[in-house]
Amino acid sequence: MLIKVRKPWELREQDVTSQQLYVNRRQVIAGLGIAGAAAALPVSALAGAFDGAIKTDWGKDELPTSLKDITSYNNFYEFGTDKGDPKKYAHKLTTDPWSIKISGECAKPGTYALEDILKGQDVEERIYRLRCVEAWSMVVPWNGIQLSEILKKFEPTSKAKYVSFKTLYRPKEMWGQRRNFIDWPYEEGLRMDEAMHPLTMAAIGIYGDTIPNQNGAPIRLVVPWKYGFKSIKSIVEIEFTEKEPRTSWNIRLPREYGFYANVNPTVDHPRWSQAKERRIGDFFRTPTKMFNGYASEVASLYDGMDLRSFY
């Protein structure tokens, strides 16, 4: 009779992780987090947990740009002005811990840890077109939260007519900030109704995973009907203001970049036409749509405004 003696390294069938468990491990881990101490879990521990994000109809007919292109072609001057620079240098950025200072016209100012801000929020997946002022565009599957859900928490007062945002200033990790071609830190702003608009989003993920540093980790703005530079990255300050806030590109080149920066094919940039755009991955240019194709949602915000003077 032959008795097979199993060596310690010989695994049996029952030792194998079931394929189902293996495939769904991210949801399982995320599930454990939610069932257990979700609140105590740092954001980074949920990496990849957006697989379970609530799907929305936004952009369901769009073909998303490849993750490789989205993460290797970036305008994030804090890491250098070449579009390949952010991918090369953004790994130096530490995003944990992360807090955001809330100030201005609201009932609950203060400095909040990012996980406290995100606590209890539903993460959605929305596929949005992103149109850069430089006449190229992408389609990005964002994971994030409707910005209004976040802003509401701080109870803006009736005096809050605008919201201003600031990017992190940390030249040690963001070498582009060592040279002053922009008056750092980067600042952006929205009118209150734009900020509270259901399309406006705070993104924390791309393609179901934690947002890469070069795309604005750990939290960035996404305003799909405006040129990309409005969608400020790596936010550390939010201020509710009565007056229109300063914005970095407007300070740098006021004739070229206005406060509104709505995508508009009929108003050219002084140095190039905005009538068409090159979708990354395409050879031919495609016509640019008014408000980047979101006119039915947002055109009413600008009723009666001359979009030529409020560019």
Place this chain on the structure above:
Amino acid sequence: MMKQALKTRSAKVVAFGLSLLPLGWLAAIGPDGWGANPVELFNRFLGDWALRFLLITLAVSPFARIFRLSALLRYRRMLGLFAFFYACLHLLSYLVFDQFFDWGAIWKDIVKRQFITVGMLAFLALIPLAVTSWTRIRRRMPTQLWLKLHRGIYFITGAVVLHYFMMIKADYLLASLHGAILIILLLLRMRPAPRAMATA
């Protein structure tokens, strides 16, 4: 030694090969290396090298003078023609890849966008220089006229640096570097009279 080597045919072949390196590099990195926006990469890369070859061409005479290598002067025409070659590719990349023969948009660009106006003028101004570099044509031209025409390369290079500056959004570092090189080359050109040189 060096002087003799520079006069050989094989040295010229080597210089020719070296001048093709930027284009070779572009081909070698292939679609993967071209990244998300190849059109933008081609436009900028080819434009950069057109300007660099203009600067290299301008650097030849001061270099030859300082290092007493008059044999270098034989390379000026080839280097200048390479500047024209990269300028042609730069323009073609814009006309074909960027605009795909959308003549309406191209015409609007040339007329309305000042940096394109300047770039296009610089290109047009290069054409007579390239054409008259042909030995046969050169021989038929009065020397003074030929020299006058070819001194225009300084203005053209200046216009190209301006074209570069005008397209920048924020960071002028690289354009400034190219501009500084042009200024240095111009200063070297404003040398003291040849008499002073002889005693130097």
